[in-house]
Amino acid sequence: MLGPRMQELLSARFVIVTGKGGTGKTTLAAALAQVAASLGKRVLLAEVGPEPEARSPLRAALGEEGQAGSIEPVPAGPNLWTVLLTPEAGHRAFLRDVLPLGFLADRAMKAEPLRRFLSAAPAFAELGILYRGLQLVRAEQKKHVPLYDLVVLDAPATGHALAFASLPQVLLRIIPGGPIGRAAREGIALLHDPKHTRAVVTTLPESLPVTEALELAKGLAQSNLTVHGVVANLVPHDPFTPAERSALSNWTRTLPMLGARTLQRLERARAALARLEAAVGSVLMVPERETRGRELVSAIAHDLAQAR
Amino acid sequence: MSTSPDPSSDRLAALLRDxxxxxxxxxxGVGKTTTSAALALAAADRGRRVLVLTVDPARRLAEALGIPPHADAPTRVPEELLRKAGVRPGGALDAWMLDPRIVFENLVKKLAPPEKAKAILDTRLYRHLTELVAGMQEYTAAEALHTFAENQAYDLIVLDTPPSRNALDFLDAPGRLSRFLDEGIVQMFLPREGGGLLRRAGRLVSSVFVRMFGETFVQELQIFLGAFSGMFSAIRAHTEGVRALLGSDQAAFLLVSSPETAALHEAHFFRTQIEGRALPFKGxxxxxxxxxxxxLPHPSELTHDAEVSQASLDKLKPLADRERSQAIADAQVLDELRSRAGAHGLAVAAPHLGDAVEDLSGLHQLAQGLLPERPSV
Known part of the structure; x- marks a missing residue:
């Protein structure tokens, strides 16, 4: 039985996992998706990328090292699919929705001027990715039955995530009419509804990452996205009592030795986490582990399922 | 600091000098911004006038350097702060977090006559365009590089690229823009005279565009592009100039990585991207x-005073064991990077400084750890 906070999160249709690079976004997104899939939900795990040929970090996290991302959803386990959101797939999907005949969209995508425009104009790549994501969230297997109960997005790092979040509103101001305006309004309705969309911010138990996570959460909230919570990843195990810690710190400070670096890190982690908790209330802590790949994803999924 | 026979740090010093x-x-998350700032600081310490330019919208660099985060132009790091951190006089360090809005505005003002510049900057489309920050950093980084490389105020520019898969997008985005701005293509969007093939192609494009964006936006776009049209060749020339500079022996590309598998994969991916573009990869x-x-010695090999209990020592030992095996594994990673860097490339490991690298003296310490002992000036 899931804790109420996790239940609330997984009842959304679209969960955006974001944070600074190196905070374990991808692994955490995969673990969240695995929890939902194990509850019988049909889950699509999405990543963002410019080109499909490159190695997919998401598939690597799921144990498929070296695999490229796929533009169409591919199975990754029971009830679980992965997909790569590319600008081009979004542009094509948009044209197909807008133009009366599918083949016209394909022809338009081949038209050099349009292709050049879409790849050159600032923000059109991001718009394509967003459109593709929302298309998959809204996809139905039959009338009123969604194709995926939940789409989990391994979102781009901090700066780009903020730009993404504010994109539909800016777009609506620039192009209020036509199908783009309509798409922007639909996008906003979905992104701003806390029942539909929730963001999870990942961070590390270190000073600067905590500061940046707090800024990111604030920025996302300013774009009217519901920030469900902050996850501190790679939290080191601290075996020491306060007295032991202070005695050891004094000793290792006077003499360079192995182990001193870990001690310092434990002290920094305690301070950073205390500050994070003071700012946002409860923080989900994911312990540091030796394992990697799918095993790590499963271990974190277990943590998430147990979280209270 | 041990002086190794490895020539990597000498090579890094040569890059900073030349x-x-x-x-x-x-x-x-691999410390790119910190490394950029530290290397820039080291070059200033060696007497050069340096600009460190970050495309990363995060505020780290400004914080570490003690400069305001949203400045209109590069900010000089105050002399006395540099001195206090142990940096020698003679050089100078400026820093700027790239602001796309300002780069664009300066470009328009530089290239267009005053009344036309005002007309462009006043269009609704332009004002909103600069709000679309997504991707804009990439579009303006090359233009900013052009400006600063041209004005001779700096001996060296250190560029910190954005933390995304498309880190080299700052090189490609202006190229895409200039291909689009290719007069022939743009003509299709502009109110047309004449006829023939171009006109028919233009009609097809217009009809798709009107369907997608709506009539109002397409008209605005036409006006905007019309106002811009005289500037295309200059923008293209700037982009090509930057591309030529970056491809020349006056430039160097360095990859920053942590020992994590994923980060190393990214680094090797970037390397193929850099070399695929015939840019000078250095290490x-x-x-x-x-x-x-x-x-480093293991705590069990050391004598300790009575303050340290046996129980706490027993808990420290496994942590030290782990650090030792980590050290061995990471040294192997460094060796592999060295051999991958090739006979003339470099691979250096940053010293561990804990959380000290959050201010100028931390950056200075980091740089000193990466570089050979400073030659006296």
Missing amino acids: KRVIVLCGAG FVLNRSHARAAT
Whole structure:
């Protein structure tokens, strides 16, 4: 039985996992998706990328090292699919929705001027990715039955995530009419509804990452996205009592030795986490582990399922 | 600090001494911004006038350098702060977090006559365009590089690229823009005279565009592009100039990575991207590693005073064991990077400084750890 906070999160249709690079976004997104899939939900795990040929970090996290991302959803386990959101797939999907005949969209995508425009104009790549994501969230297997109960997005790092979040509103101001305006309004309705969309911010138990996570959460909230919570990843195990810690710190400070670096890190982690908790209330802590790949994803999924 | 026979740190020092542009690429969270700032500081310490330019919208660099985060132009790091951190006089360090809005505005003002510049900057489309920050950093980084490389105020520019898969997008985005701005293509969007094939192609494009964007936007776009049209060749020339500079022997590309598998994968991916574009790849900086800790003593080999209980020592030992095996593994990673860097490339491991690298003296310490002992000036 899931804790109420996790239940609330997984009842959304679209969960955006974001944070600074190196905070374990991808692994955490995969673990969240695995929890939902194990509850019988049909889950699509999405990543963002410019080109499909490159190695997919998401598939690597799921144990498929070296695999490229796929533009169409591919199975990754029971009830679980992965997909790569590319600008081009979004542009094509948009044209197909807008133009009366599918083949016209394909022809338009081949038209050099349009292709050049879409790849050159600032923000059109991001718009394509967003459109593709929302298309998959809204996809139905039959009338009123969604194709995926939940789409989990391994979102781009901090700066780009903020730009993404504010994109539909800016777009609506620039192009209020036509199908783009309509798409922007639909996008906003979905992104701003806390029942539909929730963001999870990942961070590390270190000073600067905590500061940046707090800024990111604030920025996302300013774009009217519901920030469900902050996850501190790679939290080191601290075996020491306060007295032991202070005695050891004094000793290792006077003499360079192995182990001193870990001690310092434990002290920094305690301070950073205390500050994070003071700012946002409860923080989900994911312990540091030796394992990697799918095993790590499963271990974190277990943590998430147990979280209270 | 041990002086190793490895020539990597000498090579890094030579880059800081000789190059005009150093570009740092790497995955997010590997300390790219910190490394950029430290290398810039080291070049200033060696008497050069340096600008460190970050495309990363995060505020780290400004914080570490003690400059305001949303400045209109590069800010000089105050002399007395540099002195206090141990940096020698003679050089100078400026820093700027790239602001796309300002780069664009300066470009328009520089290229268009005053009344036309005002007309462009006043269009509704332009004002909103600069709000679309997504991707704009990439579009303006090359233009900013052009401006600063041209004005001779700096001997060296250190560029910190954005933490995304498309870190080199700052090179490609202006190229895409200039291909689009290719007069022939743009003509299709503009109110047309004449006829023939171009006109028919134009009609097809217009009809798709009107369907997609709506009539009002397409009209605005036409006006905007019309106002811009005289500037295309200059923008293209700037982009090509930057591309030529970055491809020349005055530039160097460095990859920053942590020892994590994923970050190393990204680094090797970036390298193929850099070399695929015939840009001068020079080597690796390994951050967040234990590579330099292998020679540290284990706590069980040391005598300790009565304050340290046996129980706490027993708890410390496994942590030390782990650090030792980590140090061995990371040293192997460094060796591999060295051999991958090739006979003339470099691979250096940053010293471990804990959380000290949050201010100027931390950056200075980091740079000193990466570089050979300073020659006296």
